[in-house]
Amino acid sequence: MSSVSDVLVDVEELTVRFRAKNAQINLFSKSARWFNAVDSVSFSIKKGDTFGLVGETGSGKSTIAKTLVGIYRPSSGRVKLFGKEINFEKAADLAYLRKNVGIVFQDPVGSLNPRLTVREIISEALIASKSVPESSYDSKISKIMELVGLRRSALTMHPRELSGGEKQRVSLARALVVPKKLLILDEPTSSLDMTIQAQVLNTLRRLKAELDLSFLFITHDINVIRYMSTRLGVLFYGKLVEVGSTYEVLSQPKHPYTIELLSNVPQIAAKEMVNQPSQLDSNVLMEHQPSLEGCIYRNVCPKAFEKCIESPALYEISQGHEVACFLYHNEVGNKGMGETITQL
Amino acid sequence: MKLLDVKDLNVDFVSTEGRVHVLNEVCFEVERGEIVGIVGESGSGKTTLGLAVLRLLDSPPAQILGGSIIFDGQDVMKMDPKELWHLRGTGMNMVFQESLLALNPVYRVESQINESIDSVCKSTKVTMTKNERREKILRILKELCLDRPDQVLKKYPHELSGGMRQRVSIAMSIIQMPKLLFLDEPTTGLDAYVQNRILKIIKNLNREFGISMVLITHDLTVASQICDRIYVMYAGRVAEVGKSEKILEKPLHPYSETLLKALPKGYSDSPLLPVPQGEPPDMKNLPSGCKFNPRCVYAMDLCRKKEPKLMQVGEELVACWKYS
Numbered sequence: 001m002s003s004v005s006d007v008l009v010d011v012e013e014l015t016v017r018f019r020a021k022n023a024q025i026n027l028f029s030k031s032a033r034w035f036n037a038v039d040s041v042s043f044s045i046k047k048g049d050t051f052g053l054v055g056e057t058g059s060g061k062s063t064i065a066k067t068l069v070g071i072y073r074p075s076s077g078r079v080k081l082f083g084k085e086i087n088f089e090k091a092a093d094l095a096y097l098r099k100n101v102g103i104v105f106q107d108p109v110g111s112l113n114p115r116l117t118v119r120e121i122i123s124e125a126l127i128a129s130k131s132v133p134e135s136s137y138d139s140k141i142s143k144i145m146e147l148v149g150l151r152r153s154a155l156t157m158h159p160r161e162l163s164g165g166e167k168q169r170v171s172l173a174r175a176l177v178v179p180k181k182l183l184i185l186d187e188p189t190s191s192l193d194m195t196i197q198a199q200v201l202n203t204l205r206r207l208k209a210e211l212d213l214s215f216l217f218i219t220h221d222i223n224v225i226r227y228m229s230t231r232l233g234v235l236f237y238g239k240l241v242e243v244g245s246t247y248e249v250l251s252q253p254k255h256p257y258t259i260e261l262l263s264n265v266p267q268i269a270a271k272e273m274v275n276q277p278s279q280l281d282s283n284v285l286m287e288h289q290p291s292l293e294g295c296i297y298r299n300v301c302p303k304a305f306e307k308c309i310e311s312p313a314l315y316e317i318s319q320g321h322e323v324a325c326f327l328y329h330n331e332v333g334n335k336g337m338g339e340t341i342t343q344l
Numbered sequence: 345m346k347l348l349d350v351k352d353l354n355v356d357f358v359s360t361e362g363r364v365h366v367l368n369e370v371c372f373e374v375e376r377g378e379i380v381g382i383v384g385e386s387g388s389g390k391t392t393l394g395l396a397v398l399r400l401l402d403s404p405p406a407q408i409l410g411g412s413i414i415f416d417g418q419d420v421m422k423m424d425p426k427e428l429w430h431l432r433g434t435g436m437n438m439v440f441q442e443s444l445l446a447l448n449p450v451y452r453v454e455s456q457i458n459e460s461i462d463s464v465c466k467s468t469k470v471t472m473t474k475n476e477r478r479e480k481i482l483r484i485l486k487e488l489c490l491d492r493p494d495q496v497l498k499k500y501p502h503e504l505s506g507g508m509r510q511r512v513s514i515a516m517s518i519i520q521m522p523k524l525l526f527l528d529e530p531t532t533g534l535d536a537y538v539q540n541r542i543l544k545i546i547k548n549l550n551r552e553f554g555i556s557m558v559l560i561t562h563d564l565t566v567a568s569q570i571c572d573r574i575y576v577m578y579a580g581r582v583a584e585v586g587k588s589e590k591i592l593e594k595p596l597h598p599y600s601e602t603l604l605k606a607l608p609k610g611y612s613d614s615p616l617l618p619v620p621q622g623e624p625p626d627m628k629n630l631p632s633g634c635k636f637n638p639r640c641v642y643a644m645d646l647c648r649k650k651e652p653k654l655m656q657v658g659e660e661l662v663a664c665w666k667y668s
Contacts, residue, residue, distance in 0.1 A: 050612060056535045057506065163623050164386070190533075193385040193562055198606035198619040205616060220535045227608035227617075247611055264537040266565045289491075 006047045007083070008182055008214050009068070009101075013040040014077035016063050037063040039238040040077065042314070045182065045231075050208065050215040052229030052246060054222065054261070059235040061218045062106075065186045068216065069103045070094045099129065102175035106187035108167035112159040119155045122174050129178040144177045147210065149203050165196035169203070176211065184216045189224065201227060222265040226250055231320075234258050236297055237290040240314065244321030254323040256301045295326070303327060345417060347524055347556050348374040348397065348436075353411035355389075355396050355580075358404060364627050366392045368580045370411070371654070374524060379550055379557045381567030381588065383603070384577035385624045390560045391441070393577075394526040398436050399428050416523060430467050433460070437522035441529040443509035447501040453512050454497035457481050460516045484515045487552075488545055507538035511545070518549060528560045543569050564603050568592050576600045579625045579635035586660035596662040598640045634665065642666055 016038040038060040045051045053061050066072045068079065073088045080086065081100060087093045105111040112121055122141050126132045132140060145152065148169045159167055168188060175183060185204070189197040201224065208215060217228050225232060225246070232246040234255065242255040253259045291298040294309040301308070307326040314322040315329065355367040367389045374380050382390040395401045397413055399420060413420040415436060423431060440446040448456060461477050464470075472480075478497075485493035488511045501509055510530060517525055527546065531539035547570045550557055561567050567574050567588065574591050576584040576599060584597040595601045606619050622639035625631070631638055637647040646665050654661045655668065 056537060165623060193624060194564065194603055194606045195385065195619050196623065198608065198617040199621070201608060202616045202619070205612075221608075222536060223608045226611055227614065228612055230612050261537060264540040266536060266540060266543075266569060 008045050008047050008049075008081070009216075010044040010078075010080040010083070011064075011068075012042050012078045012080070014038055014042070014064070014067065014079065015040050015075045016060070016067055016072055017075040036075075036238050038067070041233075041235070041238070041240045042077075043233050043240065043243055045214055045216060047214055048212075049231055050217050050229040052225040052232040053216065053218045053235060054220060054225055054232065055235030056220065058237065060238040061220075061235055062186050063238075064235075065103060065184045065216065065218055068097075068182075068184060069101055070097050099178070100181045101184060102178075102180040102182070103184040103186065104168070104171045104175050104188050106190060108164060108171055108191065109159070111171055112167060114159055117156050117158055118150075118162070118170050121159075121170060122177050125174045125177050132178065140177055141173075144173045147207060148172045148176070149199075163196075164192050165200060168192065168200055172203075172207070176207070176213075179211065180213065182214050182216060184218070186218045187220070188217075190219065190221065197224075204228070222250070222262065234261065239296050239324065241297065241324045242322065243314065248318070248321050254317060254321070254328055255297075255325045256303050256327070257297045260300075295324075346373050346414075347376045347378075347416060348372070349412075349414040350393075350397060351412045351414075353393070353396060353413065354409040355392055355401065356407045356409055358407055362628065365630075366406075366580050366627065367396065369653075370577075370580070370582055372397075372575065372582070374556050374558060377550070377554050377556055378573065379547070379559060379571050381571035381574040382558060382560045382577060383562065383564050383567050383574055385562055387579075387624050387627055388577040389580035390562075390577050391528055392580075394438060394528055394558065394560055398432060398438055398526065399423070400432075400438070433463055433520045434467065434522055436524045436526070437517040437520060438526040439510075439513050439517050439528065439530055441532065443506070443513045444501060446513050447509060449501055451500075452497065453499055453501070453504075454478075454481065456501075457484075457497075457512070457516050457519060460519050464520045480519065481515070484519050485511075487549070488515055488518075489541065506534050507542065510534065510542060514542075514546070514549075518553075518555070521553065522555060524556045524558065526558045526560065529562070530559070531566055532561070532563070539566070540569075546570060564592070565607065576603070579627065579630060581635065581663065582654060582661070583636070583664075584660065584662045585654070586662075590660060596657055596660055596667065597636075597664050598642050598666070599636050602639070634663075 015036055017034045017036050019034060041064065043051065053064065055061050063072060067074055070088060078085050081097060086097050119141060122144065123137050126137055126140060150166060150169050150173060154162060154166060162170065189200050192200060207213060217225065219225050229246045232244065232249045233240050234242040234249065234257065236257050242249055242258045249258065250262065253262055289299050290296045295312055298304045298308045312324045312326050314324045316322050317328050350370065350372040353367055353370045357364045357366050370393060372393065382393065384390045396408060420431065458477060461472065461480065465472055481497065482493050485496060490496050490508060490511055496504065496508065504512065530546065531542050534542065543566065546557065549555055559567060559571055571588045574586065574588045575582055576591065576597060578599050583599050584591065584595065591600055595604055602619060606617060608617065620639045620641060625635055633648040633651055637643040640647065644665065652663045652665050654663045657667045
């Protein structure tokens, strides 16, 4: 196992609750008024890792991202940065968090101030850091522009004059102009064209090596996450159902949800569906409804059995590969993985 | 006879800043029962092509500068507004990209779908009772695999998830039983799983009702799933036309090749994606010669001077000097 020192961020049983506004959301939670967007999620990111989070819309991916930069507060659970627990009520702790963790949001249009020039947008990050003398702004900005692959003439432009890919590069430059340890990327390429997406992904991989960064990469695109991440967590309605090395999770998925998720990954294959007989199983085509009690995936799970009325915790089934599913508890055997194992 | 036959379509957008050629000599055909994909990056003119064929482009700023559009034996270019009104709906129909914007936020789903039925009833002079309509709507929604369709009918667009909204949009078009349906980015912005479901549904509708379809998308993977033939567009021009399996296995045009290479492959230790630098072209300021030449790895002198026309290579059409 790794020593504590190379763990960058440690998230323990993080729960983020929101007050439910409409009746539909009420269904998702046992208590009628609240629902857990993120429900006791634990994971850690080591130095040099790209930790990927995948899940459908509403699975809590972005909520985790926003909590890790202090935009949302955890309702319970702990976030540790270099072993130091962050107190989200303390301004000094938040400043410490934001000094080390940067974020790039999904929507490049919405996250850049339309009234500022690129130079002003990037220098805002320098001003906020309070650690850089104003005289060195220009050199810092031109250095980061080169690193993220922005042309110099963009400096005096406004966001609307830039293409989608360039806007996303400005977001990147703003996040990284003050050196960070961890960069959170929340669907950074989902609004970009295919060739531009490829360019930005390549830039990200290069930046990671050059600036000695770690990434938390959030997306719903399995092909992108495979290309980017070293470790992977699968979220389903706020619960982490499987964590492991990207290779292991994608090549040997264990949780029934992960298996279903991967079977839906579009592969480039000509008319794959045409040659298949019509398999319109309406159950599969319905939207997922999470179960309110027991295992959250119970309602849709093809392998659900009696035990699933209890809520499974994450169990390690092989080194570094954890699954929250009772199907695999027998494989764990009696390693004494925790008090929740009851005799099957 | 072909269902849709578009020849040499030219469309300009005119503004105070000047004139932009959005579509340049575009030829486009759809056979009966076929699903055709139009693939290209933003600004390649794929949506404009769909709108132009349906004669939905606002003029100004758009100007159709010649070319012909023959749909089902009728000349669409010569139709007056009343004929066009009859054509849209039961002849050609379109599902628009942003389902949230395409649906009216202040009407419930049921009354929006009813609007579609109304217009069909009006043009075919059929009357339907309220119950018949409801039954028909429920049947279509079920066909689209919507959970609890009777509940969905009572909802407003904002109360539905993206996938559900997209299916309501599709229902509004399908219920009119068009001969040809344009789907503009029907799965963009949706999760892979929802996307896959919608593609399956679309394929099923094509098979079951024999509706010909044109799928407009920027994602070659999406097009590859259900299309029989694919048109690759670049800068308002058709770069390559061919059977989807051909384009996916052995693309002829360097741009199609780039699109394929841009798909993320392999794990994090795999080599970087071999995509050339450069951005999609600025339509106001296009390069001379082949419009792809600044990003093309095979560019020769000729490519910078003279623009290639579509030429036949095997069974496919491609606009590239490599093959002359």
